[in-house]
Amino acid sequence: MIMTNDKTTYAFKGAFFWPVGDHGAFTSALRISEFWEGMDSNIDAGYTRQLDGLTFLFKGSKYWTFKNRTLIKSSSDISELNLPADVHNMDAAVEWGANGHLYIFKGNKFWRYDSSRKSVDPGYPKTIQSILPGLPNNLNAALQWKNGRTYFFKGSQYYSLDDSSIRIRNGYPKSITTYWMGCSPEGLAMGKISPYSSSHSFSLFADKKAGVITLMASFVFSWVLY
Numbered sequence: 001m002i003m004t005n006d007k008t009t010y011a012f013k014g015a016f017f018w019p020v021g022d023h024g025a026f027t028s029a030l031r032i033s034e035f036w037e038g039m040d041s042n043i044d045a046g047y048t049r050q051l052d053g054l055t056f057l058f059k060g061s062k063y064w065t066f067k068n069r070t071l072i073k074s075s076s077d078i079s080e081l082n083l084p085a086d087v088h089n090m091d092a093a094v095e096w097g098a099n100g101h102l103y104i105f106k107g108n109k110f111w112r113y114d115s116s117r118k119s120v121d122p123g124y125p126k127t128i129q130s131i132l133p134g135l136p137n138n139l140n141a142a143l144q145w146k147n148g149r150t151y152f153f154k155g156s157q158y159y160s161l162d163d164s165s166i167r168i169r170n171g172y173p174k175s176i177t178t179y180w181m182g183c184s185p186e187g188l189a190m191g192k193i194s195p196y197s198s199s200h201s202f203s204l205f206a207d208k209k210a211g212v213i214t215l216m217a218s219f220v221f222s223w224v225l226y
């Protein structure tokens with residue numbers, strides 16, 4: 001999951017991506033290669049740097065730089081950022097609003113990276129369990145969203161970080177389907193279908209076995225895609 005400088009949120013999976021609307025619902029799947037120059041599939045992670053609004057997408061040992069959806073810098077080696085080979089094929093990346101540092105997650109570990117010094121801070125990596133025991137290992141994604149909060153995603157669930165206590169908020173994990181995609185029957189029945197309310201009726205079926213998300217939308221969002 002990333003949010004670009006223009007506050008558009010995108011979810012990536014395989015060869016596809018979805019813009020995530022303010023109302024927590026998705027369009028149908030769009031092909032990454034048709035909208036993100038130089039990218040094809042299986043992006044590991046991405047984040048947007050608050051300092052200059054640049055979005056970094058990571059895959060394997062490479063990264064790409066975008067401003068919104070415009071390619072700024074093509075495939076470059078992660079070593080250019082002074083990131084160690086240990087973070088190749090990372091699970092998730094997120095800039096934390098509380099200190100502006102980049103956090104990279106992989107397996108049971110995370111690294112803190114200082115974007116201005118262009119280096120990993122001393123003392124890292126640390127284990128996730130040592131700092132955020134409420135968070136599982138092997139995350140799928142992380143995101144600092146437009147509300148300033150940091151979210152972590154794994155499987156069908158997501159977690160919210162409390163910046164002041166540096167703990168996972170009580171009541172989490174919650175269902176991604178119900179709260180982000182605005183699609184589940186439970187969400188509709190609850191009348192609470194995302195971090196924000198939505199009146200759009202979607203149904204979504206996540207087939208984890210196949211690694212595919214199939215969307216059955218009864219309402220097509222009027223996303224402007226250019």
Ligand SMILES: [Ca+2]
Nearest residue numbers: 044091140141
């Ligand atoms: Ca990932």
